[in-house]
Amino acid sequence: MRAFTALVKKDIRLYMADRRAVLMSVLAPIAIASFFGFIFDETGAQHQASRVAVLLADEDRSAVSTNLAALLTADSALDVKAAALSQARDAVRRGKATVAIRFPAGFGSTAASAFFGGADARKADIELLYDPSHASEASMVQGILAGHAMEAVSKEMFSGKTGRDAVDASLAQLRGNTTIASDQQRALTSLLEGVKGWNDVSQSSGSAGAVNGPTIPFEVKKEPVTSGTGVPYNGYAHSFAGMGVQFILFMAIEMGVGLLAQRREGLWKRLRAAPLSRTVLLGSRAVSTALLSLFILACLFLFARVVFGVRIEGSLTGFVGVAVAFSLLAAAFGLLIASLGRTPESARGLSIVATLLLVMLGGAWVPTFVFPKWLQQATAVIPTRWAVDGLDATTWRGLGLSSVAWPIFFLLAATLVFGGLAVARFRWESE
Amino acid sequence: MLELHDLTRRFGALTAVDHVTFGAAAGEMVGLLGPNGAGKTTTVAMIAGLLPPDSGEVRIGGRRLGGDTDPLKSRIGLVTQDLALIDGLSAAENLQFFAALYDLDRQASKRAVAEALDLTGLTERARDKVKTFSGGMKRRLNLAAALLHGPDILLLDEPTVGVDPQSRNAIFENLETLKRRGTTILYTTHYMEEAERLCDRIVILDHGRVIADDTAQGLSKLVPAQNLITVALENAPDALLADGLHALSGVQRVETAPGVVRVAVTDLASTMPAVLQWFTNRGLKYQHVSTERASLETVFLALTGRALRD
Numbered sequence A: 001m002r003a004f005t006a007l008v009k010k011d012i013r014l015y016m017a018d019r020r021a022v023l024m025s026v027l028a029p030i031a032i033a034s035f036f037g038f039i040f041d042e043t044g045a046q047h048q049a050s051r052v053a054v055l056l057a058d059e060d061r062s063a064v065s066t067n068l069a070a071l072l073t074a075d076s077a078l079d080v081k082a083a084a085l086s087q088a089r090d091a092v093r094r095g096k097a098t099v100a101i102r103f104p105a106g107f108g109s110t111a112a113s114a115f116f117g118g119a120d121a122r123k124a125d126i127e128l129l130y131d132p133s134h135a136s137e138a139s140m141v142q143g144i145l146a147g148h149a150m151e152a153v154s155k156e157m158f159s160g161k162t163g164r165d166a167v168d169a170s171l172a173q174l175r176g177n178t179t180i181a182s183d184q185q186r187a188l189t190s191l192l193e194g195v196k197g198w199n200d201v202s203q204s205s206g207s208a209g210a211v212n213g214p215t216i217p218f219e220v221k222k223e224p225v226t227s228g229t230g231v232p233y234n235g236y237a238h239s240f241a242g243m244g245v246q247f248i249l250f251m252a253i254e255m256g257v258g259l260l261a262q263r264r265e266g267l268w269k270r271l272r273a274a275p276l277s278r279t280v281l282l283g284s285r286a287v288s289t290a291l292l293s294l295f296i297l298a299c300l301f302l303f304a305r306v307v308f309g310v311r312i313e314g315s316l317t318g319f320v321g322v323a324v325a326f327s328l329l330a331a332a333f334g335l336l337i338a339s340l341g342r343t344p345e346s347a348r349g350l351s352i353v354a355t356l357l358l359v360m361l362g363g364a365w366v367p368t369f370v371f372p373k374w375l376q377q378a379t380a381v382i383p384t385r386w387a388v389d390g391l392d393a394t395t396w397r398g399l400g401l402s403s404v405a406w407p408i409f410f411l412l413a414a415t416l417v418f419g420g421l422a423v424a425r426f427r428w429e430s431e
Numbered sequence B: 001m002l003e004l005h006d007l008t009r010r011f012g013a014l015t016a017v018d019h020v021t022f023g024a025a026a027g028e029m030v031g032l033l034g035p036n037g038a039g040k041t042t043t044v045a046m047i048a049g050l051l052p053p054d055s056g057e058v059r060i061g062g063r064r065l066g067g068d069t070d071p072l073k074s075r076i077g078l079v080t081q082d083l084a085l086i087d088g089l090s091a092a093e094n095l096q097f098f099a100a101l102y103d104l105d106r107q108a109s110k111r112a113v114a115e116a117l118d119l120t121g122l123t124e125r126a127r128d129k130v131k132t133f134s135g136g137m138k139r140r141l142n143l144a145a146a147l148l149h150g151p152d153i154l155l156l157d158e159p160t161v162g163v164d165p166q167s168r169n170a171i172f173e174n175l176e177t178l179k180r181r182g183t184t185i186l187y188t189t190h191y192m193e194e195a196e197r198l199c200d201r202i203v204i205l206d207h208g209r210v211i212a213d214d215t216a217q218g219l220s221k222l223v224p225a226q227n228l229i230t231v232a233l234e235n236a237p238d239a240l241l242a243d244g245l246h247a248l249s250g251v252q253r254v255e256t257a258p259g260v261v262r263v264a265v266t267d268l269a270s271t272m273p274a275v276l277q278w279f280t281n282r283g284l285k286y287q288h289v290s291t292e293r294a295s296l297e298t299v300f301l302a303l304t305g306r307a308l309r310d
């Protein structure tokens, strides 16, 4: 036991004495996680980046299209600028604008006559040009456009000149219509007369702003579902988990490579000459790696808490459980590198590439929920994914202990596989 | 104390250590001498339990050395050929760490560290980081690190490679002190002067095989032409003198020169008194007598037909 503690203490002391190693494993992840967190953090993003750039080519210039343009411009989700069609198309193609909207000439009147015109009336066209790399934003603009168009057209129907003309035309058409049942004809006529009457009233009173006819009868209230009402999604929680995982694996690589390099040195002979079991020699290395990993995680989440308000909203036991299980996994990963590597140099290069892959697929850079479905399923076998998901679950998702039982189990199982392989394949003799 | 029986180790097609058998009694200092690649380090590694032999065995105090955790390993101290120190720690911290590997408690560790520092003359530098040490000081600390658990057997693998003469002498003195205290020492080297100066017995290894195992004096008998007694006479020796000396038992050859006689003998110790007596009996006064023993270099050359240093 004395030998074991002495070995662990030695490893930790030497790691801590290496300023560059400590900087690399604590400051680097803090810097990168802060950057990623800033980019992905929703509250930060809403301020500037998320307004969709829209170019508007109004070739109609009718009351309806002017009104619709004003509604779009006022929408907080859009950044609308007027432009000629050719200009707008070019801008979308260059990626300077996400969407271009065109109201062709005659849009307003066609829309008005189609309003009460029934299923077979000719509908007005709106052209929407979009950047295919931002298809989801284009869909969003389409939805917003539909709402505002409905509002603009109906407002014109109930209070504008175009509306009155359209109602008159519809009434004339209705009178000459013989295909329609007489009771329906009567009811429709009185409805249109009513609209005409309302239109007259709102014209003469001049209070166009007060009641403008039908509007969209609901407003959507969005709430991000996180640990509780009022607790926003914290992009920093995720980025700190991800970068922590990445840089802890880097640290584990250094520990593994260090062990590999030791076999070339006299020190390894002295350790082997003492009556120590292999379990003590490798186990102490694993324990010191795991302790350093916990230290790094603690530094990162402490920083994230103080600076970015990241909290463990869920089970603290769960968080610690995931942290410990992942730290053991990192330790086993380090041993595996030491036992499979040939030379320290080649082992380091190869395992850094492997780590970057593991970490990327594990969702440490971008959250796995942005992955396509098949990739989300495929990456379920990657241990780093369980670590990141487990840390996410207990921080911003605010979930309980039971939600991380599987991640913890899976991490520990992977630890046993890695560790077993490492001990079996480790070459004990000096070089 | 230490016995090797038919110890053999192969690396692929190469037999690095080939049925090596020798021993060292308690308190004896044995030199393991051989050119580079002779198998010295491999032999030491098997004694220290770092490398399992392919066949044969190592016995310590009569008991066969077993696996990694065999407590018998605590009776061995290993001074490695490459320095086995942690540069980032101080001398004292290094020693405390190595003491802990042998499960010494705080008290015992403190005592052992102080004693080892004292013996190797490093007490004043105890708190300094090893990376600030000179090569010679590191070698001395490397020796100290092997002594903490009070081993009965000390294995030294080329402990003086790249060491300044002063540190080298300091190490020799340390070893003599340890020997006086009863430590059995196996001293591996390819410098014959060291083996000759320090060791009670010398085992010569070549291509993994023991080709000689004797005291320095015993080995010198293998090349009698190189054991010389040189006598400076007051008067010029006459021609008959050579024949007379030649008749003595143990005398191999006699050369004369004006004022000097050189006598080559099988064994200096036993033949020298008879040679001097012969001069005295004839009333020949000698001014000065000197002896020269066959060097291990010439012994090795005689045994293998090759020079020891490559």
Ligand SMILES: Nc1ncnc2c1ncn2[C@@H]1O[C@H](COP(=O)(O)OP(=O)(O)O)[C@@H](O)[C@H]1O
Residues within 6 Å of the ligand: A430, A431, B011, B014, B016, B034, B035, B036, B037, B038, B039, B040, B041, B042, B043
């Ligand atoms: N781990 C090893 N693998 C392969 N060959 C080795 C190994 N260790 C030593 N040898 C070979 O065994 C022979 C004896 O080496 P060694 O015991 O180091 O000699 P010495 O210490 O006398 O110079 C040399 O030819 C060396 O190349």
Ligand SMILES: [Mg+2]
Residues within 6 Å of the ligand: B040, B041, B042, B081, B157, B158
């Ligand atoms: Mg050697």
